[in-house]
Amino acid sequence: MLSYSIMSRMYNNLKTSFCGLKLNSPIVLLSGCVGFGEEYTRIEGFSNADVGAICLKGTTLEPRLGNAPHRVAETSSGMLNSIGLQNPGTEAVINDILPSLDMDETRFIINISGSSVEEYGEIARRFDDTDIDAIEINISCPNVKEGGVAFGNDPEMSYRVVDVCRKNTSKPIITKLSPNQTDIANSALRCINAGSDGLAVINTLMGMAINISERRPVIGNNQGGLSGPAIKPIALLKVHQVYQVSKKYKVPIIGQGGIATVNDAIEFIIAGADVVGIGTALFYDPLLCNKINKGVADYLSKNGLDCVDDLVGSLVLN
């Protein structure tokens, strides 16, 4: 609580809102990188109160053991992961994990994945009756055989998934888009049409790494999702493209993909992101969030801007 009050006093210009949620900071911790919200609090100096929101690990209806090792591998300026949505299942998350979260510290967003349209609807319905602040629909996971990116790469399937979730919950819905598709802006439009309140841009890109002495893929599942600074320029362009559509509907974006510095965060906001997601970079520097908070707050004051909103989408094209 102490750091919460210090935070909000220190950086008043970082307070913002996203899909109707009041956030202390424009930083969102990304799904799959911070477990169920408690893991990083083991590190001295880290506090959930320093971020605006936390997206919890991808949750499916039934428990999943996930993929065979190796599940992670470092690549140039990034990493591959193929966790395979290991999670204890919707009921266990609702009954065992949600009650243990300190909902005063920050906003918590559940990230959901289904293997059918109906399953997405069912998970959304179950979370509708909980204290969770919002639901992020993951239609872009590259690491599971059924569902995931199979939905995200087809705008009509994306529409159906968002539509069924919309009918099953009154919580804010954020749809997480895949970069592994040709026209992300069209996909964003269909998700907005179906009632998505926000968009998360982008999930990981599919990639591979090969162990040359064994001539085998390093990742147990052969391929994985690429994240980290390597994908930043791609993510930035996708945010820019999606923003051209979403701004007309005033649908906000969580910009993400390789953000590791203050500059990166500012670039995403200028491109059209209302808030910025941090995942992989936390593995390098668990105390990064406060540096980004401070850097963005300083940038706003130096540039005579009152709040993050004033910077969103302020890109001037050549």
Add this chain to the structure above:
Amino acid sequence: MCDCQILAHYQYDGDQFILTLDSSEIAKSTIPGQFVHVTVSDSIPMRRPISVMSVDIDNGTFDLLYKVVGEGTKKLSESKIGDILSVIGPIGNGFELTDKKLPLLIGGGVGMPPIIAIAQKIKDTDCDPFVILGSEVPFPFTPEHSNIGPECDEVSHTMPLLEEWGVACRLTSLQGFEGVYKGYVTDLAKAYLDTLSKNELSKVEVFACGPHPMLEAVAKLSVDYNLPCQISLEEFMACAVGGCAGCTVEVQTERGSAMKRVCVDGPVFDARSIF
């Protein structure tokens, strides 16, 4: 998480290094089997997990022993005295030291450090440990003749640090080094166990860290002799705080198979739950 200064950095044959870092916090709080997650270089963002080998609480320092196997450890080997490394730790559950009075400690290759850490922890207790260290490259220390433990002309050498601590230790290798048992760690372990009485065997608990095939052989030996056995595992890691589920291994539990995180649920597991 803290910034630690490099106080010493020695190279041994076989591309092996011993690194001394300053941190009284880590020296004080580490239990055997725990590790640290280290930034090896500015040019390599992801951290590398390395076990704590020994601590010096009085001087507020701790030692790591590592082998260069790829780009990350290569960069680490280029770091100099006075350089600062960012360190998260100590991490992990560590070994559970029980009341068994005859711990058998087995370390293979760069699996030696957590085993040496146990020896340091129990050297002044009433336990009577026996350490077996195996290596197929030259040992990361100069083996010397031992005056502690079983007497045997061919198998007479030990690690000087363990000798200094008064802990009995013998070495194994297939390479035919002087004073070193020619064979696998499990061969020597079996020979040692066969010298014990039934009563003595009931006081043995096995602790092991090393390559996967070695751990499998140690686990089997423990089953054959009906001994409890704790093993320390390795897996690729990203966060090392339990947040990414990147480092899991399959573990058998009472409720069936489960995927456990090596970083925070381990790295130490009951051998019978793994093999």
